[in-house]
Amino acid sequence: SQQGEEDPQALSIQEGENATMNCSYKTSINNLQWYRQNSGRGLVHLILIRSNEREKHSGRLRVTLDTSKKSSSLLITASRAADTASYFCATVAIFKAAGNKLTFGGGTRVLVKP
Amino acid sequence: DVKVTQSSRYLVKRTGEKVFLECVQDMDHENMFWYRQDPGLGLRLIYFSYDVKMKEKGDIPEGYSVSREKKERFSLILESASTNQTSMYLCASSFFYSPRHNNEQFFGPGTRLTVL
Numbered sequence: 001s002q003q004g005e006e007d008p009q010a011l012s013i014q015e016g017e018n019a020t021m022n023c024s025y026k027t028s029i030n031n032l033q034w035y036r037q038n039s040g041r042g043l044v045h046l047i048l049i050r051s052n053e054r055e056k057h058s059g060r061l062r063v064t065l066d067t068s069k070k071s072s073s074l075l076i077t078a079s080r081a082a083d084t085a086s087y088f089c090a091t092v093a094i095f096k097a098a099g100n101k102l103t104f105g106g107g108t109r110v111l112v113k114p
Numbered sequence: 115d116v117k118v119t120q121s122s123r124y125l126v127k128r129t130g131e132k133v134f135l136e137c138v139q140d141m142d143h144e145n146m147f148w149y150r151q152d153p154g155l156g157l158r159l160i161y162f163s164y165d166v167k168m169k170e171k172g173d174i175p176e177g178y179s180v181s182r183e184k185k186e187r188f189s190l191i192l193e194s195a196s197t198n199q200t201s202m203y204l205c206a207s208s209f210f211y212s213p214r215h216n217n218e219q220f221f222g223p224g225t226r227l228t229v230l
Contacts, residue, residue: 042221100217104157
């Protein structure tokens with residue numbers, strides 16, 4: 001079953017615009033992570049936000065977390081054509097040191113047009 | 115840089131064949147994972163391992179087995195490949211959670227398997 005559900009499923013924007021995507025999840029989490037996947041490739045970790053954090057920045061990325069609403073958002077500012085990819089949120093529900101499993105959402109496909 | 119490599123980018127096999135997918139990581143990660151990715155279904159965890167010779171079932175283990183004889187290598191085995199196992203297979207690895215490391219996963223490039 002999918003813990004995280006991304007919204008929208010697809011997004012098309014012009015270069016320079018901001019892209020915002022949302023993730024909702026069902027159970028309590030330890031942390032939430034965002035990953036990027038270029039077409040036909042593996043996933044790349046972008047940013048992690050812990051359950052006691054509300055906002056985090058990394059370069060042009062801004063992530064928010066609202067545990068009361070069980071939701072997170074990823075904002076990409078000043079988008080570039082190279083940001084074209086699928087973006088996934090992933091959650092860690094049961095925390096243990098060994099073998100922490102991530103549960104991934106279905107992803108948001110972002111197309112940045114030059 | 116962390117490197118996770120997978121033995122093949124593309125693989126074509128016939129129904130009933132035994133298929134081995136190999137994954138190697140060079141960062142001394144304790145955890146290793148196998149996922150499959152299908153359109154509309156996202157990433158689904160098949161098996162994972164948190165130590166040599168240790169394995170745990172993920173969400174969809176049926177039709178698969180795994181082997182972890184060495185810390186750096188995690189193999190996914192399809193005992194008798196079927197057409198519904200045509201998919202993109204992704205391997206990942208991570209450290210145990212600790213004050214030094216969070217549990218972000220590092221992914222290989224993926225193997226696109228087609229079973230005819």
